[in-house]
Amino acid sequence: MKFGILVNEGPYNHQASDSAYRFAKAALDKGHEIYRVFFYYDGVLNATKHSEPPSDDRNVIKNWQKLAEDHKVDLVVCVAAGLRRGIVEDSLAPGFRISGLGQLIEAGIQADRMVTFGD
Amino acid sequence: MGEDMEEEYEGGVVKKFMFVNRKAPYGTIYALEVLEMVLISAAFDQDVHIAFLDDGIYQIKKGQDTKELGMKNFSPTYRALEGYDIEKLFVERESLEERGLTEDDLLVPVEVISRAEMGELMAGMDVVLTA
Numbered sequence: 001m002k003f004g005i006l007v008n009e010g011p012y013n014h015q016a017s018d019s020a021y022r023f024a025k026a027a028l029d030k031g032h033e034i035y036r037v038f039f040y041y042d043g044v045l046n047a048t049k050h051s052e053p054p055s056d057d058r059n060v061i062k063n064w065q066k067l068a069e070d071h072k073v074d075l076v077v078c079v080a081a082g083l084r085r086g087i088v089e090d091s092l093a094p095g096f097r098i099s100g101l102g103q104l105i106e107a108g109i110q111a112d113r114m115v116t117f118g119d
Numbered sequence: 120m121g122e123d124m125e126e127e128y129e130g131g132v133v134k135k136f137m138f139v140n141r142k143a144p145y146g147t148i149y150a151l152e153v154l155e156m157v158l159i160s161a162a163f164d165q166d167v168h169i170a171f172l173d174d175g176i177y178q179i180k181k182g183q184d185t186k187e188l189g190m191k192n193f194s195p196t197y198r199a200l201e202g203y204d205i206e207k208l209f210v211e212r213e214s215l216e217e218r219g220l221t222e223d224d225l226l227v228p229v230e231v232i233s234r235a236e237m238g239e240l241m242a243g244m245d246v247v248l249t250a
Contacts, residue, residue: 008250041148100159101156102163104159104248105136105165108134108136108245114247
């Protein structure tokens, strides 16, 4: 099955991003496809290259990055939500790209299932 | 809006989208950014539905005044949705009643349906996006 994923919350403050990552990983391991992960609201903060969590904690941003590297998952950050929160091209960790909300709607059209993580 | 999306929606696929508003208009940014999603969706020629339930109903309450909050009053935008051919607005009756509101308190024409009907409507959607 082809999944689209929407992440609505920032990393560390909320579990949504961890859950979305684990869902994506489990789906890929089972042979499903992740059409796109779209980061919206504070979810755009998942794309920052400036995050440095304590070394005994999981690294949420690196997890996403690795997913993009290993499985060519398309990680898209909403441009308008990013601008509000200081996430611009220069802030991006490798593997993420910035684009418009249209990419979310398009993912909804293309994917078999759209799954939202957040409140 | 993205430049690349124009060609991408030419596929001719029309899905039933529903945007579900469950939160008050101010206090968090969710309502405003859901509205931004709704407006973009209009460019994709999809079958768009909007649902208001729980405190989300306050988003379309008449007479909003945000001056003292220092926030922009974005409620007039809901009136503009008609111009984007987004006219399928649904409000949950129980949520209205729980808040002592009636259809007359709302600033746009809506269809008021029961919680059970709302559930059925959602079950029939292809894509449900909520915040």
